[in-house]
Amino acid sequence: MSSLEVKLLSEHYDKPEFQGLEGYKKHGGYEVLVKALKMEPQKIIDEVKASGLRGRGGAGFPTGVKWGFLPNNDEPRYLLCNADEGEPGTFKDRVMMERAPHQLIEGMIISAFAVKSHKSYIYIRGEYDEPARILRKALDEAYEAGLLGKNILGSGFDHDMDLYRGAGAYICGEETGMISSLEGLKGQPKLKPPFPAIQGYLKKPTIVNNVETLAAVKYIIRDGADAYRKYGTEKSAGTKLFSISGNVVKPGTYEVPLGISLKDLIFDVCGGLKPGRKLKAVIPGGSSAPILTAEESLKVNMDYESLAQSGSMLGSGAVIVIDDSNDMVDLLDVTLHFYHHESCGQCTPCREGTGWISKITHSIKNGEGTTKDIDLIKNVAEHMMGKTICALSDAAAMPAISFVTKFRDEFEAYVNKGVERRGEDAHA
Amino acid sequence: MSKAFELSKEGAELVKKELTRYETKHSAIIPALYQVQKENGWVPPESIEYLAGLMGLPESHINEVFSFYTMFNKVPTGKLHVQVCTNISCSMNGGRELAKKLCERFNVKPGEVSKDGLVTISQVECLGSCDTAPMMQVNDRYIENLDFEKAVQALKEMGAQ
Ligand SMILES: Cc1cc2nc3c(=O)[nH]c(=O)nc-3n(C[C@H](O)[C@H](O)[C@H](O)COP(=O)(O)O)c2cc1C
Ligand code: SF4
Ligand code: FES
Secondary structure, eight states: OOTTOOOSTTTTTTOGGGGSHHHHHHTTTTHHHHHHHTSOHHHHHHHHHHHTOBOTTTTOOBHHHHHHTSOSSSOOOEEEEEEOOOSTTOOHHHHHHHHOHHHHHHHHHHHHHHHTOSEEEEEEOTTOHHHHHHHHHHHHHHHHTTSSBSSGGGSSOOBEEEEEEOOSOGGGGSHHHHHHHHTTSOOOOOOSSSOTTTSOGGGSOEEEEEHHHHHHHHHHHHHOHHHHHTSBOSSSBSEEEEEEEESBSSOEEEEEETTOBHHHIIIIITOOBOTTOOEEEEEOSSTTSOOEEHHHHTTOBSSHHHHHHTTOOOTTOEEEEEETTOOHHHHHHHHHHHHHHHOOSOSHHHHHHHHHHHHHHHHHHTTOOOHHHHHHHHHHHHTTTTOSSSTHHHHHHHHHHHHHHHTHHHHHHHHHHHHHHHTSOTTO | OOOOOOOOHHHHHHHHHHHHHSSSGGGGHHHHHHHHHHHHSSOOHHHHHHHHHHHTOOHHHHHHHHHHOTTSOSSOOOSEEEEEEOSHHHHHTTHHHHHHHHHHHTTOOTTOBOTTSOEEEEEESOOSOGGGOSOEEETTEEEOSOOHHHHHHHHHHTTOO
């Protein structure tokens, strides 16, 4: 294990017993819940605010602030855990749910108590059959032990939690798409505002948080906001579980403090590249995050600010490491095919735009593109941004623009090869 | 005329229970479609009409939900539904070649059922197991860190010829 790793949430992930209630309890499981249930709910929200915890699902919105948006009344409200995990490159939620289902459940009960919610759902992607089975079992155990249901541990607080299984649609990871799906509709996103905290599931105030966000709440309440803040940077507090894949020697899920350098993450924590290979590029936050060149990658730190400054984003913390054996036109083609396939079709710029840029990229790869087509990808992508109901359109546009801008020579090489073959002028 | 479809008695009971499990009846549609697929291998058009009757929901609405989600098979699949991930990290590690070679090995085109009815191979998007690329999902099971030989071996163990 690299000395740069920090095992806060993942301390016991290597112990199989941590999956069951008994083993979980042996390692302090549900002790924080006991503590939380004796606190003022508002005090928990304040502590989460003070910790600086930001949403780990992609947008990085401050969790305590989001909770504070809930109306201050006794209206029923829901807590939804986003376990849809569909952003290509991301797999840390699956690891968390498989290794430590009770950690998520405990984090959720504490969070529900803080926001005064009596009903929560874990919305899990349909393909996650194994994690769903593990969670189902953990929920049964929790009910049996009086950790869920009426009058939890004699506190007077009631809370029911259920698991809902999606059925294969990336867009259901977007919070309003997820709400539609849970309501038994097509999983299409809805226009915001109103934000879910005001009007969400069944038009009731609803908090949507990622698996990792809700699990982290437990540790903030256990150790206090100040202790949590010891990890990370001023504006990007705490630890983060990164999903690292692609061309590294040791791909996997690693917990490190936010702010670690990407260079250390790749070359120290993940054992570097395969022998003889050179770093070409890194996608630092899931396939929708703008790509970084090798040079940019070696300068950036893995926190929200540093990545934003470099023109990319932390996203879901999915780091895809790309060595010099890869073809960037091909990788963009794969990426755009995905976003086009997953567009729900409600908004014209997204529906048409994803189709268009995906088709052009594909034709360039097939040696049928022109120089103008390279510019066209960029132009179309620019017009896809900031105009749609949800951010999927931007999620497709960002890789398109960054790949074409930063690796233009590779796109041109394809065009030129095609021109040579056809013996015609690319500018015609 | 489409032939009639019915769930098993237990299946129908299960769907009825789902109807009251959530805040709205509509939320039972996805679980009901899963039940149809579990019993039948895929979701035939006539099952939608059947569910509408069983659940007391409009057929058009069930159809809308059914068509939106990719995990509901719109056509029959082989006994082993082999879904090879060809998204970015798997493609970088040979996912597409694997899918292609498996199609050749079992003599099927993507999405087709093999003549013996045992195998369907499709290419799917990221399955959330990118650190074990390339990988595939066979029915409900993830099979990871693959190469061609290992994939064929696993499929044979599951009954493929
Ligand atoms: C197209 C799209 C897909 C998304 N997919 C996920 C996802 O799979 N998991 C997730 O937690 N958040 C996802 N999000 C972000 C959610 O909309 C939402 O911001 C998040 O669940 C809030 O939780 P957090 O504040 O704890 O991050 C997605 C957003 C978009 C636009
Ligand atoms: S941006 Fe795309 S995915 Fe999002 S709502 Fe519009 S069409 Fe659907
Ligand atoms: S890219 Fe294949 S599992 Fe994620």
